[in-house]
Amino acid sequence: MRSRHLFGRHTKADLPVAVAGEGPYLIDAEGRRYLDACGGAAVSCLGHGPNPVTEAAKDQLDRMAYAHTSFFTSEPAEELADRLIALAPQGIERVYFVSGGSEATEAAMKLARQYFLETGEPERRHIIARWQSYHGNTLGALSAGGNRWRRGQFEPLLSGAMHHIDACHYWRFAEEGEGPEEYGLRVANQLEEKILALGPETVAAFIAEPVVGATMGAVPAVPGYFQRIREICDQYGVLLILDEVMCGTGRTGTLFASEQEGIFPDMVCIAKGIGAGIQPLGAMLCSDKIFAAVEAGSGFFQHGHTYIGHPVATRAGLAVLDEFEKHDLLSNVREMGNRLMTALIGRFGNRSHVGDIRGRGLFLGLELVDNRMTKTPFDPSLNLHARIKKAAMAEGLMCYPMGGTVDGLRGDHILLAPPYTIGEEHVEEIVDKLDRALEVAF
Numbered sequence: 001m002r003s004r005h006l007f008g009r010h011t012k013a014d015l016p017v018a019v020a021g022e023g024p025y026l027i028d029a030e031g032r033r034y035l036d037a038c039g040g041a042a043v044s045c046l047g048h049g050p051n052p053v054t055e056a057a058k059d060q061l062d063r064m065a066y067a068h069t070s071f072f073t074s075e076p077a078e079e080l081a082d083r084l085i086a087l088a089p090q091g092i093e094r095v096y097f098v099s100g101g102s103e104a105t106e107a108a109m110k111l112a113r114q115y116f117l118e119t120g121e122p123e124r125r126h127i128i129a130r131w132q133s134y135h136g137n138t139l140g141a142l143s144a145g146g147n148r149w150r151r152g153q154f155e156p157l158l159s160g161a162m163h164h165i166d167a168c169h170y171w172r173f174a175e176e177g178e179g180p181e182e183y184g185l186r187v188a189n190q191l192e193e194k195i196l197a198l199g200p201e202t203v204a205a206f207i208a209e210p211v212v213g214a215t216m217g218a219v220p221a222v223p224g225y226f227q228r229i230r231e232i233c234d235q236y237g238v239l240l241i242l243d244e245v246m247c248g249t250g251r252t253g254t255l256f257a258s259e260q261e262g263i264f265p266d267m268v269c270i271a272k273g274i275g276a277g278i279q280p281l282g283a284m285l286c287s288d289k290i291f292a293a294v295e296a297g298s299g300f301f302q303h304g305h306t307y308i309g310h311p312v313a314t315r316a317g318l319a320v321l322d323e324f325e326k327h328d329l330l331s332n333v334r335e336m337g338n339r340l341m342t343a344l345i346g347r348f349g350n351r352s353h354v355g356d357i358r359g360r361g362l363f364l365g366l367e368l369v370d371n372r373m374t375k376t377p378f379d380p381s382l383n384l385h386a387r388i389k390k391a392a393m394a395e396g397l398m399c400y401p402m403g404g405t406v407d408g409l410r411g412d413h414i415l416l417a418p419p420y421t422i423g424e425e426h427v428e429e430i431v432d433k434l435d436r437a438l439e440v441a442f
């Protein structure tokens with residue numbers, strides 16, 4: 001059954017073999033059931049097992065699996081582009097399909113650079129991102145990402161064209177007595193300071209997650225932060241790229257997370273939820289202005305991957321949007337998200353080791369601290385997040401605990417991102433199982 005040749009990300013872990021799926025549960029070869037309270041990594045928004053999306057993908061496989069995009073376009077890709085644009089933020093008019101999140105953020109950053117080449121501003125070569133962010137694991141995306149642990153050993157390979165400002169995490173980083181809006185303005189203004197330090201004529205884009213996922217655990221920005229960011233980008237002609245790979249496609253209760261910020265980006269990256277874990281699909285969406293510059297100029301976007309615009313993946317993406325609409329799933333995300341948030345606060349809100357409970361929709365995070373008053377993280381050598389994951393799996397619960405790097409300190413958080421299809425009974429099961437897992441892990 002087990003190969004000695006296969007290796008995954010955890011080379012020492014002895015993981016169960018997943019063999020089947022049923023709604024929000026995964027089932028292993030021993031018949032054990034795991035409630036998927038994190039969608040893997042916020043991917044499986046429709047749960048597991050057969051559903052209309054798997055049927056649509058099978059149907060497309062039977063018709064035509066693959067047609068290279070330098071020779072053909074395909075009906076599902078054309079149709080999905082129209083569907084997405086009809087729902088996309090104002091000003092977003094064009095779609096480039098890829099196979100995942102890292103490819104989407106790479107595409108956005110490369111297109112930003114190419115846009116300025118096409119429009120006669122070749123000096124614009126710098127990208128600004130934020131610390132404690134994650135934009136993917138390929139070298140360009142990793143260079144933009146601000147997770148110091150993930151960057152760690154690869155630093156010598158990372159691009160010097162990427163620069164960072166502070167994250168927007170009020171609970172963790174606000175100064176004594178600083179109000180949310182004052183704090184938001186202060187950290188947003190770091191973007192202006194960085195642009196001025198680099199020289200405005202050299203900056204191409206700013207990239208950020210509207211709700212920070214993997215590195216910080218579902219942390220939305222404070223009100224007004226993204227409005228100020230948009231203003232600064234406009235003032236200096238810098239493109240605003242929103243990375244909604246994790247928080248987008250309905251995860252926070254609106255199809256695009258930026259809808260809740262009241263701003264319009266120049267580019268948006270999505271992945272994860274749009275393929276629902278059933279097909280590897282991502283997309284980079286951009287404004288007509290950006291596309292038109294390339295079309296009128298070189299006419300060639302230099303970012304081809306073998307599987308871009310894949311017919312089976314885009315057909316699955318269409319079926320995902322159909323499911324959202326048919327079952328009004330984004331309403332369920334909002335309703336179950338509120339229930340889960342209330343249940344988490346009710347159960348863990350007064351626990352001495354739970355510092356913060358936050359998030360939007362079905363994208364929620366709990367931050368664990370050694371000392372609630374001082375917000376001091378646990379000693380990293382305790383490997384608390386790994387112990388929680390192990391204890392949760394033993395309880396039959398998948399959650400996504402991470403030991404993120406918080407300004408040189410290591411902090412542990414748990415990310416919850418269950419399927420959009422869950423009901424009240426699953427909310428209760430998540431909270432009960434998590435409670436037992438934390439008891440074992442501490």
Ligand code: PLP
Binds near residue numbers: 100
């Ligand atoms: N961007 C964000 C915000 C992510 O959370 C992730 C993955 O977790 C990525 C990009 C990279 O996506 P992928 O793992 O599909 O390459």
